[in-house]
Amino acid sequence: MTDAPIPDDEVRPVTVLFADIVGSTALGERLQPDEVKALVGECVTMMSRAVEEYGGMVQAYAGDGICAYFGVPAAHDDDPERAARSGLRILELVAEYAHDVEAAWGLADFAVRVGINTGQAAVGQVGAAEPGAVALGDATNVAARLQSLAEPGTIAVGDATARRLSHRFVFEALGELEVKGRKAPVTASRLVGPRARASEEGATPLAGRDDEMTLLLGALGDLVAGRGRIVLLLGDPGMGKTRLVGELRALAGDRVTWLEGNCLSYGGLTAWPFVEALLGWLGSEIGEPEIAVRTKARARLGALFGNDLERELPALGRLLRIRIDGPDDAGDPDQIREAYIHWLEALARERPVVVALEDVHWADPATRELAEAVLDLAERAPVAVILTAEHAPGSEGAMLRLRALGDHGHRTTEISLNPLSDQATEEMLSVILGSEVDAVMRMGLVREAEGNPLYVEELARALLEGGLEPRGRTWTVTVRADLLPPALENLLVARIDRLPVGARQLAPTAAAIGRTFPVAVLENVAEADVGDGLTALLRAEIVREVRRYPVFECSFTHGLLHDAALSTLTPTRKRELYARIAAAFESLYADSLDDHVERLAHYYAQAGDLRRAFEYAERARAGTG
Ligand SMILES: Nc1ncnc2c1ncn2[C@@H]1O[C@H](COP(=O)(O)OP(=O)(O)OP(=O)(O)O)[C@@H](O)[C@H]1O
Ligand SMILES: [Mg+2]
Known part of the structure; x- marks a missing residue:
């Protein structure tokens, strides 16, 4: 925002x-x-x-x-x-x-x-x-x-x-x-x-996802037999939603009419994904001159609608923002919705239709309303609706999901994309890295990526390009925050930036305490009630609860999110923050400091107070030795 x-x-x-x-x-x-x-x-x-x-x-x-x-x-x-x-x-x-x-x-x-x-x-x-x-x-x-x-x-x-x-x-x-x-x-x-369509060249072969593909193929089989279906594909950014839609598109081939549109995070035109889907079917490029779009629309829709063309064209023209004479109310959302559904019905009389709407967590209300009408259509025509979404409570996409599950549950399959298994991650890595990287490094990558295919790709690519200097073998210990591949950093910081201000400010503080952090320490350092901010972090699945007893602790859901939260701190703020965290530990855990000496050495080192850092490190060594 x-x-x-x-x-x-x-x-x-x-x-x-x-x-x-x-x-x-x-x-x-x-x-x-x-x-x-x-x-x-x-x-x-x-x-x-x-x-x-x-x-x-x-x-x-x-x-x-x-x-x-x-x-x-x-x-x-x-x-x-x-x-x-x-x-x-x-x-x-x-x-x-x-x-x-x-x-x-x-x-x-x-x-x-x-x-x-x-x-x-x-x-x-x-x-x-x-x-x-x-x-x-x-x-x-x-x-x-x-x-x-x-x-x-x-x-x-x-x-x-x-x-x-x-x-x-x-x-x-x-x-x-x-x-x-x-x-x-x-x-x-x-x-x-x-580009007209995102290029898929250079994609690595699909790794894992056997169960998910079975479910998707089941839905495709139903559709080809003439039964309407709804599929919800849910997952974090980079989990492979778009990839699975692409796999299905390739498998469906010309047995179906495939329509596709993306919700845009910056909005775009009203009901944009539906505009995109129609333009795609017309064979129009985005940004083509109006006259070219109008000509294609008359020709292709004319062939489909026959004598009914003049009835449907004005409303569809309004949706596409092209000038076509028609009644004044042709631009009413109801009229547009009706014409769009008539178009889909006409298509579905020829062949089963797939309507794939991507990233519906960004949908605007007009997109949701039209999508709901398409869900209804799946009840009476061979139409499959595929929706992909991130988890986003309160979004139009979340409402759409409830509508699908609530009103069309018997036709709906929900697939939540979980992290890839270590084995599937290894498969991806061996394709991307070949034999260039040794086993120890590979294990490090598997651990850092935590099963997110996009992270796997970006980390591996950064490694290949020398962006993540493997210093001897120590690289495997951790990808340092300042070494996050740029593509990932944008994505990860954006997840944090989407939070309300309070939570957004809390994230780097929590991250500085550690991937797992006691909430009492966070409260002490923030000098405020952190309840709302923490709830927002939990709802956005940036952190999760680890335990309530004996102390309330939360943990970042992904190591790279933790790194990203840290990455926004300037060196000055970082030093100051770590000093406050160390002080909070000392006052909150005065009775059991010996259990925390290693953490304290780390905090003081980050704060630039090397004398205290050494003192605690010494105590840690004495304690273990
Ligand atoms: N199972 C898999 N095997 C191999 N590569 C995969 C797999 N899943 C995803 N990928 C690759 O990982 C990258 C990210 O996947 P994709 O774009 O499909 O994620 P997404 O969930 O749609 O993310 P976004 O939220 O950014 O839209 C892509 O390059 C994709 O080809
Ligand atoms: Mg995607």
Whole structure:
């Protein structure tokens, strides 16, 4: 959420976008200075809106351009994607604008350069009167530099961003660019545009998930025999929901009509996944000119609906945002819903239909309502609805799930994706790593990933690329917080950032105490009642209760979440926090300090108080020896 308060100083994953107008100097020869200013101002406003549309935050207007952040004040799983989409939107808007400029003054070179880069940045407040957040660091410098090196009318993207987006967007390599004040050159690519469908090339073979595939194939068998089905696929980010949907799509082949749409974390158009599904069926690309979409819609829907086309087309046109003459109420949600269901019914008369809606925890109310109508349709037509979702209490997706279980329980299969077994994780690793990594290291990876396939992939990839320097064999002990692969860090920090403020602030404190932490210590360090914050952490499944007796202890559900919570602390805050934790232990456990000497040595070492750290370490050694 963009209205979250600006945090205190933190280190966090940020995607930075710079956009700068070129050709405004030439305008100066034709226009009055104040006219140039007004024109540039209008263009800058337009670009800012494109940033805000995707949940970014415009930090500064510098002359003819903007600097914007995605991930400040709160990270989203998909900040790089948001930045890429708003970069493309900026190009689109400025291209239109350039048309007008050319028509008015005959100037042909009005354009914009965009640079995007992702990385760790120190985020803090500056300015007393109107405080604003800034993100400083290499990531920001490189983004600015990429912008200045981009050809007019293009987007230059840093390597970290491009790698994370390569399955969804098309890139062209720009090679290595020298960046002033930086020793290593930067690998840059040009962002060309979105891919029609996420590429699955390079995916490792499916590991494990035998039971889940059996259930999915059972549902597919029912559907092919003409029975409507509903499948709920639930799991944490990266657990493999999308992957299983993809496996099923491949197995279904052309026995069914496959429709697919994704709910977007930044909203997008109303009922977006249904728009996407219809566009996909029409064979339209996102962002295609309206006239092309309209032509395809008339042709394909005409073939399906025959004489009924004129009755259904206006409402579907409104959904797609294309202009089609029709009654005034064609845009009513009821009309749109009805036309959409008629379309699905018509399709299902030809062949069984699958409607796969991904990430319904992000669904908007219009999407949920239309999805409910499709659930009803599964009762009377050979239609299978597949919903994927993360656990998100109170979301539209959670309501949809209850509706499926409550009203359509006899047709519904719910599949919760649990962590992969160690054996399945090993299978994935042997494909990704080959024989390059020894058994000890492999075991370390299995332990760190805790059965989450995305984590397995990202950790293994980072290891292959040398991002996680294996220092001798000690690497297997732990992936240190500052070594989290960037793709994972964004995802993990975003999970914490989604929490209410109180819980969000509590997370790093709890993490500093340890993966498992006594709640009494947390209360003492936070100097407040932590009840609400802790409940929020529990509900979001970021921590779980370990035991209530003899002391109440909770634990981070995943080791990497624990690392991510720690990773946002600046060195200063970290030292101060650890000192307070050590003091809390000393006062709360004054009678049994001997049981905690190792922890205390660790806390004092982190706090930078080496004298006390040594004292406790000495006591620990004396105790064991
Ligand atoms: N069982 C598996 N065997 C091999 N690879 C897998 C398996 N499950 C998932 N993967 C891979 O792990 C990555 C993450 O999976 P996927 O994108 O399907 O997760 P997700 O649950 O949809 O996550 P998100 O919440 O981000 O949408 C993908 O690259 C996918 O190919
Ligand atoms: Mg997914």
